[in-house]
Amino acid sequence: MSATDLPPRPAALRFVRGEGQYVADVRLPHMLHAFILRSPEAHAKLEAIDTDEAASMTGVRLLVTGTEIAAATAPQPIVWDLPGQRRAETRSLAHDRVRYVGEPVALIVADSERIARRAAARIRVRYGKLPAVTSAEAAEAPDSPRLYEDWPDNVVARANWLVGDVDAAFEHAAFVTDGVYISRRMAGLPLEARAVLAAPDAARNGLTVWTSTQAPHQVRAAVASCLRMPEHRVRVIAPDVGGAFGTKSCVYGEETLMAYAARKLRRPVRWIEDRHESFTSSVPGRDETVTLSLAFDAQGILLAMRGRVLLNKGAEPYAASIGSAWTGGMMLPGGYRVPALAIEALGVVTNTTPTGAFRGYGQPEVNFAVESAFDEAARRMQIDPAELRRRNLVRESEMPFQSTTGLVLDSGRYHALLDLALAKFGWDAARERTARERSGGTRSGVGLAFYVEATNMGPSPLCGMVGVRSGGFDVCQVRVEPSGQVSVFTGQTPMGQGVEAALAQLCAEELTLPIEDVVVIHGDTASCAYTGYSSGGSRGAGVGGSALIGAARKVKHKLLLLAAHLLDANAADLLLVQGGVQHRDDPTRRRSITDLAQAAYLAASLPAGMEAGLDERMAFDPPALGISYGVALCEVALCPDLIVRVRRILFAHDCGRQIRPDIVEGQIIGGIAQGLGTALYEQLLYEPDGTPRTTSLRDYDIPFAADMPPIELVHLETPSPFFPHGAKGVGESGVIPIPAAIANAVRDAQSSGDASLRLDTVPLIAGLLGGA
Amino acid sequence: MRVTLVLNGDARTLDVDTTERLCDTLRERLDLTATHVGCSEGVCGACTILLDDTPARACLALTVQCDGARVETLEGLTPADALSPAQQAFVQHGAVQCGFCTPGFLAVIEGLRRQGDAASWDEATLRRELSTVACRCTGYDGIVRAARAVLQPTP
Ligand code: FES
Numbered sequence: 038m039s040a041t042d043l044p045p046r047p048a049a050l051r052f053v054r055g056e057g058q059y060v061a062d063v064r065l066p067h068m069l070h071a072f073i074l075r076s077p078e079a080h081a082k083l084e085a086i087d088t089d090e091a092a093s094m095t096g097v098r099l100l101v102t103g104t105e106i107a108a109a110t111a112p113q114p115i116v117w118d119l120p121g122q123r124r125a126e127t128r129s130l131a132h133d134r135v136r137y138v139g140e141p142v143a144l145i146v147a148d149s150e151r152i153a154r155r156a157a158a159r160i161r162v163r164y165g166k167l168p169a170v171t172s173a174e175a176a177e178a179p180d181s182p183r184l185y186e187d188w189p190d191n192v193v194a195r196a197n198w199l200v201g202d203v204d205a206a207f208e209h210a211a212f213v214t215d216g217v218y219i220s221r222r223m224a225g226l227p228l229e230a231r232a233v234l235a236a237p238d239a240a241r242n243g244l245t246v247w248t249s250t251q252a253p254h255q256v257r258a259a260v261a262s263c264l265r266m267p268e269h270r271v272r273v274i275a276p277d278v279g280g281a282f283g284t285k286s287c288v289y290g291e292e293t294l295m296a297y298a299a300r301k302l303r304r305p306v307r308w309i310e311d312r313h314e315s316f317t318s319s320v321p322g323r324d325e326t327v328t329l330s331l332a333f334d335a336q337g338i339l340l341a342m343r344g345r346v347l348l349n350k351g352a353e354p355y356a357a358s359i360g361s362a363w364t365g366g367m368m369l370p371g372g373y374r375v376p377a378l379a380i381e382a383l384g385v386v387t388n389t390t391p392t393g394a395f396r397g398y399g400q401p402e403v404n405f406a407v408e409s410a411f412d413e414a415a416r417r418m419q420i421d422p423a424e425l426r427r428r429n430l431v432r433e434s435e436m437p438f439q440s441t442t443g444l445v446l447d448s449g450r451y452h453a454l455l456d457l458a459l460a461k462f463g464w465d466a467a468r469e470r471t472a473r474e475r476s477g478g479t480r481s482g483v484g485l486a487f488y489v490e491a492t493n494m495g496p497s498p499l500c501g502m503v504g505v506r507s508g509g510f511d512v513c514q515v516r517v518e519p520s521g522q523v524s525v526f527t528g529q530t531p532m533g534q535g536v537e538a539a540l541a542q543l544c545a546e547e548l549t550l551p552i553e554d555v556v557v558i559h560g561d562t563a564s565c566a567y568t569g570y571s572s573g574g575s576r577g578a579g580v581g582g583s584a585l586i587g588a589a590r591k592v593k594h595k596l597l598l599l600a601a602h603l604l605d606a607n608a609a610d611l612l613l614v615q616g617g618v619q620h621r622d623d624p625t626r627r628r629s630i631t632d633l634a635q636a637a638y639l640a641a642s643l644p645a646g647m648e649a650g651l652d653e654r655m656a657f658d659p660p661a662l663g664i665s666y667g668v669a670l671c672e673v674a675l676c677p678d679l680i681v682r683v684r685r686i687l688f689a690h691d692c693g694r695q696i697r698p699d700i701v702e703g704q705i706i707g708g709i710a711q712g713l714g715t716a717l718y719e720q721l722l723y724e725p726d727g728t729p730r731t732t733s734l735r736d737y738d739i740p741f742a743a744d745m746p747p748i749e750l751v752h753l754e755t756p757s758p759f760f761p762h763g764a765k766g767v768g769e770s771g772v773i774p775i776p777a778a779i780a781n782a783v784r785d786a787q788s789s790g791d792a793s794l795r796l797d798t799v800p801l802i803a804g805l806l807g808g809a
Numbered sequence: 810m811r812v813t814l815v816l817n818g819d820a821r822t823l824d825v826d827t828t829e830r831l832c833d834t835l836r837e838r839l840d841l842t843a844t845h846v847g848c849s850e851g852v853c854g855a856c857t858i859l860l861d862d863t864p865a866r867a868c869l870a871l872t873v874q875c876d877g878a879r880v881e882t883l884e885g886l887t888p889a890d891a892l893s894p895a896q897q898a899f900v901q902h903g904a905v906q907c908g909f910c911t912p913g914f915l916a917v918i919e920g921l922r923r924q925g926d927a928a929s930w931d932e933a934t935l936r937r938e939l940s941t942v943a944c945r946c947t948g949y950d951g952i953v954r955a956a957r958a959v960l961q962p963t964p
């Protein structure tokens with residue numbers, strides 16, 4: 038089915054008419070406007086704050102500082118709590134100390150945003166400067182400035198994986214690679230920045246909070262716990278979300294702050310993050326250094342791996358903690374057989390904006406390391422880089438395969454996909470052609486990278502085992518209305534990817550209804566069932582879709598029983614077809630879903646013991662992760678000024694069954710664009726004293742239409758055995774292998790001897806400009 | 810200061826501050842929220858509207874500068890109960906994910922359509938002309954396909 042044959046996404050129909058409703062579009066009567074004064078210092082004692090002048094300005098309604106917040110609220114919750122993890126009582130406003138430029142220092146609420154900003158300019162804060170540390174390497178050193186005086190060092194947490202005799206393997210290896218691979222800090226940069234609107238809700242003696250988030254129930258839990266309110270008095274709504282990419286997956290202090298102000302003022306208060314602000318107030322991602330050694334035997338078989346993933350956590354351990362480093366550690370073996378390994382993952386605090394999730398979540402960082410190392414090994418052994426992968430990838434016959442870090446590779450045809458991709462790309466011919474070009478003086482080359490993506494995030498026991506304080510299940514409710522159409526209530530929160538359309542389609546398929554008869558309701562804790570983890574970890578269609586199928590099948594079961602009763606037939610002889618239940622031998626003995634729904638709600642004649650209504654739910658907890666995989670191949674040319682021109686990309690992948698191929702394609706290509714940014718130019722830089730150098734979109738390059746190379750996609754569909762629809766996630770696939778594939782192609786382009794561009798750091802522009 | 814805009818075809822006289830930006834007049838004063846603000850510094854193009862038929866950044870324009878001009882937002886480019894060909898193309902070609910950039914692209918494409926010389930552009934030129942608006946979601950392929958369908962229809 039080509040994209041143009043699919044039923045249109047209802048959300049797209051609204052968006053093209055300009056009828057999306059993002060938080061900044063919500064208008065409430067008597068709404069007030071907030072501005073947050075942020076620290077200009079990277080590390081300082083908060084010695085005094087004078088708010089008198091600001092507070093007395095006309096139009097200023099409320100002025101709050103950290104002292105009040107420290108007394109009136111509980112600390113922001115920790116979502117990922119690894120064994121031994123260090124604590125900090127982080128609150129929504131700093132008190133006694135600031136630890137990064139951009140840390141909230143005071144909240145001003147006024148009749149207009151303009152007045153609030155003017156008032157903020159009149160607040161005088163006296164900072165007592167402290168020495169700052171910005172890089173993870175420096176923060177690890179024993180003599181580093183320390184962020185938390187009650188910690189013995191700057192380490193937030195660490196995790197280790199130790200399997201087999203690694204030292205012996207390295208001793209007997211025929212080839213060993215050693216490298217340090219750096220993925221710099223970058224911004225998720227959803228085009229809609231964050232926004233929060235909180236309003237008192239008299240009916241529940243509580244609050245309603247609109248926020249641009251991926252996780253409404255987590256926000257509810259955070260607001261309730263920080264404000265010491267019970268959860269049932271807080272309602273959180275995520276309306277249309279203008280992109281998220283992980284940036285909006287954690288709870289933020291601004292949600293607590295607006296809720297606090299709305300409750301105190303008994304009026305709606307809104308805060309719209311501005312773009313400058315977002316560069317220091319929204320969590321960035323990456324900022325990891327991966328140290329990796331691989332040991333191979335003479336045949337190119339991998340014997341062992343030594344790895345260390347060091348995450349710059351920024352100033353605070355809260356939110357997702359060192360989750361991206363942990364995920365990176367777990368994913369280091371990727372799709373390869375690694376008999377022995379020693380891996381350490383850790384995160385350290387620095388005087389920079391706290392890092393959080395960004396598309397890929399540790400996986401692009403380790404993929405960059407492993408796939409760069411594989412290429413180096415192939416060069417040393419003088420074999421084709423694709424062949425070296427082939428020798429080490431897990432075989433189809435071995436699936437499901439438990440990888441050395443414990444990850445279960447559920448299903449896949451790694452070799453078949455690799456070979457298909459090489460053929461479609463014309464790998465051998467492209468290698469020869471670029472080699473000829475190089476002898477003619479044009480620096481061109483080809484590169485590839487194989488990846489796996491951990492998707493369908495869940496297994497609650499896995500979450501519990503690693504300290505994620507949130508269940509890994511998803512809940513879906515399918516309600517057939519009395520008129521016979523369906524309302525689906527999902528725990529998933531669309532952020533542009535279109536998961537609601539995939540859910541509508543699955544529901545329509547299960548109940549044999551036209552898709553127009555299904556409405557998907559999401560992003561509201563008052564109507565949608567509790568789902569802790571919500572949307573993130575590429576789980577929307579996989580886990581949310583599985584919950585939907587479970588609930589829809591319960592509805593179907595009830596429809597059959599009810600029809601059996603009404604038709605005076607045996608349920609086993611009935612079939613659900615085209616929106617009705619009919620007898621297998623006599624299609625005229627039939628009741629439409631509408632008839633059955635009416636019967637269910639009138640409840641005048643129900644089978645003995647059947648409850649009235651037609652409304653079922655299911656909590657689906659995935660039995661395992663779904664591991665999507667694929668390979669990116671690319672061809673590049675290096676301009677004389679060392680600017681990398683990507684000539685073309687072929688992306689071959691397998692995410693199990695594709696429920697909506699158009700959504701899959703959109704996720705892959707959108708991911709590739711962000712992979713290109715990761716690989717080439719996106720980076721957030723700091724001065725050594727902790728002053729951010731990137732605080733404007735003018736200083737932060739993202740790909741525009743003209744920057745994208747031609748992209749060819751190759752799809753394979755190997756259903757996952759662990760999900761009723763066979764679907765795995767695909768949200769992060771596009772981004773994962775692109776940095777390594779491009780770096781490997783550039784290395785190939787430089788193979789004629791001129792290695793002028795350093796390739797150990799992405800974005801590659803870092804190797805051009807040098808320095809931090 | 811008093812200004813008159815021809816807004817989506819209707820003359821509107823407003824009393825605005827001399828420093829008020831056009832995007833704020835549209836969004837906050839007139840509740841025309843189809844015009845989005847992604848950066849407020851002229852880079853992302855989410856706020857693009859048509860000013861006398863030409864795409865312009867509503868976050869950089871001051872409302873007082875637009876006195877007497879024709880201002881068209883996506884609300885004005887949207888037929889009452891149908892989709893315009895460009896809107897249809899966006900839905901069909903996978904040009905929309907989160908929708909935040911969509912109004913900006915639709916304004917740019919409508920500007921190019923009125924200007925009328927896109928029919929012969931090659932892929933690179935078309936992509937260059939579309940590079941005034943950022944999309945963080947789609948990777949642009951769907952948007953370029955939709956733009957081509959509108960600007961270079963195959964008979
Ligand atoms: S908001 Fe105007 S260009 Fe970004």
Ligand code: FES
Binds near residue numbers: 946
């Ligand atoms: S669709 Fe989200 S920014 Fe373009």
